Amino acid sequence: MSGKFEFSGSDGRTLGSHGRVAFAFEPNDGSSVKELVFDDARNFGTVRCSSDEKELEDKLGTLGPDILEAGEGELTGEEFSLKDLIEALKGTAATSFRAQGMTRATGGTFRSVDGSRGKFEFQLMVYGKDVCPRGEKVERIVEGPHGRAIWFVMSQVGEERREVIRRIIQEKKR
Known part of the structure; x- marks a missing residue:
């Protein structure tokens, strides 16, 4: 996903x-009214x-813990220890660094909301090329509201979009 949600605050x-x-x-x-x-x-x-309701339940079932919930154990300024944070980060950083090799070897950790693996790494491999690493012809179109290639x-391309893409390519060739 691109973008983020933010509540309008006292800054207006x-x-x-x-x-x-x-x-x-x-409320x-x-x-006063708040905007998300x-x-x-x-x-x-x-x-x-x-x-x-069923569609919403199915979608919510694929999401992780709600980040908006405060939960237990929130720290106040007096309870926060920078020294403890640094020690915790050292261990976490070392573990993350070691795991990075495994993460890349297994194709990364990204999953779409439907659970499928991400395809971004492959997409980067076709940018600016005539043929992809697998030998397939690379297509380029400028389409959509952002006007980018x-x-x-x-x-x-998903099966449901292939015909639309083919039409766009044919129109551009005319």
């Missing part, structure tokens, strides 16, 4: 130059809404 932040959509929340206690703004400078992110091979 609203839908700015990179804000794509804002959801207004009106029952009469306090989807801010996406690269314009690659999407927001999907659904009132289908998209480099790809047809085997990486």
Whole structure:
């Protein structure tokens, strides 16, 4: 995903130059309306809404713990120890460094929301090339709201999009 969600705060932040959509929340206690703004400078992110309870349950079941929950064990300024943090980070950094080789060897840790592996590394391998490492012809089109070039091979395009892509390529050749 590209972009991030941010609540408008006391700073009065609203839908700015990179804000794509804002959801207004009106509290029952009469306090001021808060906006949840989807801010996406690269314009690659999407927001999907659904009132289908089953669809929502299925999607929520694929997500990790809710980062908005405060949970237990929040530290106050007095409880926070920089020395303890540094010690914890040393161990974490060493473990992360050792694991990086394993992560790369297994194709990375990224997963799409449907659980499939990411394809970004392969996509980087076709940028600016005529033929991909697998020998397939690389296509380039400029399409979409961002007006940027998209480099790809047809085997990486989902079945439902292939006909649309073929039409775009044919129109560009005319």
